[in-house]
Amino acid sequence: MAPQPRGSSSRIPFGVIFGGTDINEDAKCEEKVRVMEAVLNEARFAVSFTEAMRERAISNWPHARNKIYVQPQGIVTTPNISFNWEKCLQSAGIPHNGNSLCYFLLICGLRRVKDPLYLADAFAEWHREDPSVQLIIIGPAVDPVFAEEVKEKVQRADGVHLLKEIPQEDLHAAVKKCFAVVNSSISEGMSAALLEAMDLNVLVLARNIPGNAAIITHQETGLLYSNPEEFVQLSKSLIGDPCLQRKIVARATEYVTKHHSWEHERNAYQNFVLSLH
Template identity: 70%
Template sequence: MRILFLAVLRAHTGNAVTAARIRDHLEAVGHTCNLKDALDFESSTELASLICAEKFEAALALHLYRGGRLLQGQRIPFGIIFGGTDINEDTKHGEKKQTMGAVLEEARFAVAFTESMKEMALNIWPHAKGKIYIQNQGISTMPNITFNWNTFLQSAEINQSADNLHIFILICGLRRVKDPLYLVDVFSEWHQEEPNVYMVIVGPEVDPVFTSEVKNRVKRAAGVQLMGEMPREDLHAIVKNCFAVVNSSVSEGMSAAILEAMDLEVPVLARNIPGNAAIVKHEETGLLFSHPQVGTFFALWILRGGN
């Protein structure tokens, strides 16, 4: 089957990684899957021309609003994969919520990554009962990568020997919903007491205004460093060498960074929100925190070997 797959494909973001992973799964079972950036289309009419020209037989969209709205009225069957933003954020806006409800009514099926995400969707759109299915993301096999840790430390402007250095990595695009500043102050205070402890924020500059705010704040926070986006392979290598992966988002669908850290057997320290709690079992597969000070307490607990 020839499938059109729509997603927002900003480089080195969770959406792009998830979309590529789903495409690979579809192609592995024999389908032809053409992945397109939803932001490249200004209207459903423009998308209809592509569907006709490429003779697509079905379509799939990641995110009910950003991708799904473009599929309304198309002459091929389509399905929807919920993200975090559509359920957690876009439903707060009346027009978007109404559009998403209409898309969901037209879709043949919808996929949620977790039970809690499905429940949230059904609370908003009860008419979708019977067409929402649960499927965990899964992860791709991690490649073996040669990576120079000292080069990374230099790039992060950490002028210390790698010996006895404790790096906590927070991976996210710089936008408010990811709340990368949530732990900045407490980690900076900890660094002043223990100079070998650092938090490094890694990710693309998604929101220019918020990015400027983050940069200004980080400049004043000793022990907190900011790095831009980087290739996925390098990011995996950094995760393998760091002390723990941190997530401080206000909302998540299913964090690819957390899943990949688990696969790499790296400790996970995550903010206690529904999307994170759906995949992190406290004190078994990671640690969940609801306050910055608790977050650094758990980080110290990890550092001390869980004692």
């Protein structure tokens, strides 16, 4: 949500979209709750990605119940077919050796709520046992101070690497080169990275939090883990079970196609915008 200055009144009709951090984290701060309430008072509509997010919003601002709607994120992926994954890894000093390495890709902006270091120690221990497994954290330094902490930690964690953000089309191509996409966030609204991976026929492993559980059914469309040790255990099992891999990928693709159509999302927002007039 984009808060209006205190005491202001916008002459332009507008709506707002809850992103996840606002509902899951900012709503714990009384001052931010008051700011968001002021915005909601003026907004013509508000959009949440899931019914659970809508209910949490209503619990904070019950007077806005009738203007809060649910619209899941729509997904469209556009992998760059000319993207050179090995060259990208080489330029970043990350091990690359054809198909002999097993890459896990953690896509996130470097800020604390995304908790990108959550798996670092457990993954490093696994890597020392099996050098073929590699965890790559990729994304922009949203919080520069925290990003330095991530960089320093990664330098000491075997098998864990940090890669700067790349254009979306290249990122989609990189996803297709990986074994799985990982999410380790403390909280999520709806992870586009997970949905895009599912759309690209790539496995997903996500921390078992409400936002992730809303789009992933454990062992059906992906895997949910509750701690780093369970992540390693589930990953090992998945690597050793190609049949389960195929089943999860097929079900995940079917789920995204059915529930996260970008055409449906576009039509919904067109109707929202038309309601402003």
